[in-house]
Amino acid sequence: MRTGTLKQILLITDGCSNQGEDPIAMATLAREQGVTINVIGVMEQDVIDDQGLKEIEGIALSGGGVSQVVYSQQLSQTVQMVTRKAMTQTLQGVVNKELQQILGGTKKMEDLPPEKRGEIMEVVDELGETVELDVLILVDTSASMTHKLPTVKEALLDLSLSLNARSGSNRFSVFAFPGKKVEVEKLLDWTPNLESLTTIFSKLSTGGITPTGPAIKEAISYFQQKKRSLRSMLSRDDEQFFEESI
Amino acid sequence: MMMNNSLKSLSKLSPGTVIHGKWHRNQYTIIKELGNGANGVVYLVRDSSRQVALKISDNPSSIISEVNVLKSFTKVQGSALGPSLFDVDDWETVGKQFSFYVMEFIKGPNLLTFIQQKGPEWLGVLLLQLLADLDVLHEKGWVFGDLKPENLLVNGPPIRVRCIDVGGTTIKGRAIKEFTEFYDRGYWGMGSRKADERYDLFAVAMVIINTAYPGRFNKTTGGISQLMGMVKQKPELNLYQSIIKNALSGNYQTAGEMRRDVLAALQPRKQKSDAGNQVKSRSQLHRNGAKRNVTKKKGGLFETALIILTLSFLYFFYIYVQIL
Numbered sequence A: 001m002r003t004g005t006l007k008q009i010l011l012i013t014d015g016c017s018n019q020g021e022d023p024i025a026m027a028t029l030a031r032e033q034g035v036t037i038n039v040i041g042v043m044e045q046d047v048i049d050d051q052g053l054k055e056i057e058g059i060a061l062s063g064g065g066v067s068q069v070v071y072s073q074q075l076s077q078t079v080q081m082v083t084r085k086a087m088t089q090t091l092q093g094v095v096n097k098e099l100q101q102i103l104g105g106t107k108k109m110e111d112l113p114p115e116k117r118g119e120i121m122e123v124v125d126e127l128g129e130t131v132e133l134d135v136l137i138l139v140d141t142s143a144s145m146t147h148k149l150p151t152v153k154e155a156l157l158d159l160s161l162s163l164n165a166r167s168g169s170n171r172f173s174v175f176a177f178p179g180k181k182v183e184v185e186k187l188l189d190w191t192p193n194l195e196s197l198t199t200i201f202s203k204l205s206t207g208g209i210t211p212t213g214p215a216i217k218e219a220i221s222y223f224q225q226k227k228r229s230l231r232s233m234l235s236r237d238d239e240q241f242f243e244e245s246i
Numbered sequence B: 001m002m003m004n005n006s007l008k009s010l011s012k013l014s015p016g017t018v019i020h021g022k023w024h025r026n027q028y029t030i031i032k033e034l035g036n037g038a039n040g041v042v043y044l045v046r047d048s049s050r051q052v053a054l055k056i057s058d059n060p061s062s063i064i065s066e067v068n069v070l071k072s073f074t075k076v077q078g079s080a081l082g083p084s085l086f087d088v089d090d091w092e093t094v095g096k097q098f099s100f101y102v103m104e105f106i107k108g109p110n111l112l113t114f115i116q117q118k119g120p121e122w123l124g125v126l127l128l129q130l131l132a133d134l135d136v137l138h139e140k141g142w143v144f145g146d147l148k149p150e151n152l153l154v155n156g157p158p159i160r161v162r163c164i165d166v167g168g169t170t171i172k173g174r175a176i177k178e179f180t181e182f183y184d185r186g187y188w189g190m191g192s193r194k195a196d197e198r199y200d201l202f203a204v205a206m207v208i209i210n211t212a213y214p215g216r217f218n219k220t221t222g223g224i225s226q227l228m229g230m231v232k233q234k235p236e237l238n239l240y241q242s243i244i245k246n247a248l249s250g251n252y253q254t255a256g257e258m259r260r261d262v263l264a265a266l267q268p269r270k271q272k273s274d275a276g277n278q279v280k281s282r283s284q285l286h287r288n289g290a291k292r293n294v295t296k297k298k299g300g301l302f303e304t305a306l307i308i309l310t311l312s313f314l315y316f317f318y319i320y321v322q323i324l
């Protein structure tokens, strides 16, 4: 089965974009290129307005991912839940495609009687445990996010704890928007764990604008840039393994 | 708390609503909601003859995952792991499809409520039952994962603790599927989220602590120092102090080891008829019991024999009482 590396963008924001391209268009673009976008809306005491909520749901829907609005205290659990849910969703999609080739037509798992779904779900579970995962984290650092950033940092450290318990490998990178002089700034290059975040986050400066669209666009291109010949060889081995296991 | 829109609509099913199974054609009439969470809503329903519990979700994969676990529990003979599974099906309604499974309705309060109502002396017995179940579960290659009072219902009489919500139940060696921060060793900075026996035993220790802190508490420094600091502030946790410490530190390799120490802790320490000498050896026995698997101290042969003898006597006594 073809799974390769799962590519996810995790967008953490507290409201509406106000500069540059339409983030929903950019999310659609991401999906076209095999990158899933998940969005987490962080609230404090305040509530996210309707427009912000619509944007959050819209980005995730167009980006093939999952969205969730939470109070900042619940951020850690949500971040890991959303990421896992999106992984399952993507893998489910891969497995469904495979099923369609075997069964023909537009059959999905839900079209099979419940008795037949168990084994399929086992395969999805196993893929979720072993697949390689790249998560690019996009943090909104506009002014209203300032006091939520310590919680965001904790949540991200917690996410790497969760994902690193899997046997498949993970890579994380972190971007902030707006950046110091640019719309989007890279804080952390691909790395298997997020420990180094601790120092980076304390140096973050926050800005006034929220260029969500441009940030997503930049993030997609960052996925495209990297080359990794050795890793792709490794993942081909995995594919063979998956083929046998189904 | 965290629900998407279609889950919200699922939690509004009013009593009397009939859920029709698409594949097996069974019908279930809703009596009331039992609870809801991240993975779905659980209803008390009536089928043709009895009351059962039905968990429904808009996410077929989470339903099937849980069904897979429950099915594998059914194969464990004579065990009380999780509720028994009766049916799995889909419900098609106004253009939407939901998945559900039907299970045994476990009537009773959760562990915390039960102990608050009936008294702290029940904690020990319930721990013995829970640890025996976990031992079987672990032996079958599973780790329960999301262990917390809400997922431990006390059914009976005869009083029996039962685990519900297998949403977090994970194959040993994989990443824990679902957890709750307070009971999660990763949250406290005390280990990974890879499923192993010790992960569940950590959660059991947190459940014990939870009985003295029903409102839970937040992480400050985390680690063993914060947790044991909290334990020492509560005299009612004295009895379990060394057990808690061992479980939190990952010193117990199996639920059976922890169970033996709980059993030892529950023995009367002073009895009028006991000679002073004996009292001393009993309390020593207790202390050794708690440390046995930890420091691997070599005791005298006589002492070991005495421990084994006393423990097996107490164990038989316990079984005898259970049968009664």
Ligand SMILES: Nc1ncnc2c1ncn2[C@@H]1O[C@H](COP(=O)(O)OP(=O)(O)OP(=O)(O)O)[C@@H](O)[C@H]1O
Pocket: B034, B035, B036, B037, B038, B039, B040, B041, B042, B053, B055, B083, B103, B104, B105, B106, B107, B146, B150, B151, B164, B165, B166, B167
């Ligand atoms: N078999 C059962 N018998 C009686 N009550 C049940 C049963 N199953 C679930 N419940 C009740 O429903 C509640 C929610 O069920 P469950 O924990 O399975 O849902 P969940 O969506 O996985 O929740 P969580 O987010 O806590 O994991 C439980 O706390 C319990 O009170």
